[in-house]
Amino acid sequence: MSRLSSHFRRFALAAGVGVVMVALAACSSPATSTTHGLATVTAGKLTIATGQPAYSPWVIDDNPQNGQGFEAAVAYAVASKLGFATKDVVWIRSTFDSAIAPGAKDFDLNIQQFSITDERKKAVDFSASYYTTSQAIVTTSDSPAASVKGIDGLKALKIGVATSTTTLKLLQKIVGGSNLQVFNSNDDAVAALKSGQVDAVAVDLPTGFYLAGSEITKGVVSGQFSDTAGGEEFGIVLPKSSPNTTKVSAAIEAIRADGELAAITKKWLSTSVDVPVFK
Numbered sequence: 001m002s003r004l005s006s007h008f009r010r011f012a013l014a015a016g017v018g019v020v021m022v023a024l025a026a027c028s029s030p031a032t033s034t035t036h037g038l039a040t041v042t043a044g045k046l047t048i049a050t051g052q053p054a055y056s057p058w059v060i061d062d063n064p065q066n067g068q069g070f071e072a073a074v075a076y077a078v079a080s081k082l083g084f085a086t087k088d089v090v091w092i093r094s095t096f097d098s099a100i101a102p103g104a105k106d107f108d109l110n111i112q113q114f115s116i117t118d119e120r121k122k123a124v125d126f127s128a129s130y131y132t133t134s135q136a137i138v139t140t141s142d143s144p145a146a147s148v149k150g151i152d153g154l155k156a157l158k159i160g161v162a163t164s165t166t167t168l169k170l171l172q173k174i175v176g177g178s179n180l181q182v183f184n185s186n187d188d189a190v191a192a193l194k195s196g197q198v199d200a201v202a203v204d205l206p207t208g209f210y211l212a213g214s215e216i217t218k219g220v221v222s223g224q225f226s227d228t229a230g231g232e233e234f235g236i237v238l239p240k241s242s243p244n245t246t247k248v249s250a251a252i253e254a255i256r257a258d259g260e261l262a263a264i265t266k267k268w269l270s271t272s273v274d275v276p277v278f279k
Helices: 006-028 070-081 166-174 186-195 205-215 245-257 260-271
Strands: 033-035 038-040 046-050 089-093 124-132 135-140 159-162 180-183 200-204 219-224 233-239
Touching (some): 046 070, 070 124, 070 245, 124 260, 135 186, 135 205, 159 166, 205 219, 245 260
Parallel strands (some): 046 089
Antiparallel strands (some): 135 200, 135 219
């Protein structure tokens, strides 16, 4: 900052407190209006951010405006509970890291598979959880493992899984340990699948979608487990100390209570992407 000349020092002393207060307000929040009881960055609109690009099944065709995909649908359902019509939802893009970094935000809400953690809560607010990750099996479409739909069938497979994970604990509980191949990381387990050392790998469902779509040739998520104990919880990110956090959480609880969240989950994380639950 440049040095003030003596001509302006008296004015600066008188105005200094006001300048500081305005600066702090500008840094803490860009909200400029109140709509439906929420402080929003744009008058009459709810600005929601997501990733660039945004992937299926969270957002279909990288186009959140169409409401297709799990997180796009959740966002519009929450917006509706908050009193915003579809036409009043404005989508922007942000990186994952910038969304959870300290500082002012140009969005009201941000949804892109953010796990709720105490460390992240130091920089941003989180809504109530809208999704708890389940564990899943990933294999290739031409593998016999792809047709296995039951727990008993899994017991006949060699399944790779990373050590010290929630996934390993669940597989040991449900499938048993005799057929599990434990690796230092998911990367090592995937390498074993590619080389034919194992028939499938077990990971959390979001990781499964990524691996099947990007890392494994002919990859498929063949099934998921109904037990979500110990799974990571996803929440909507809001600016730190946002006055809207409680209301957004209430909107999520409302779509959970009336069954809308369950219907969205079934459509986009089970039926549409063909990920049955192992019986």
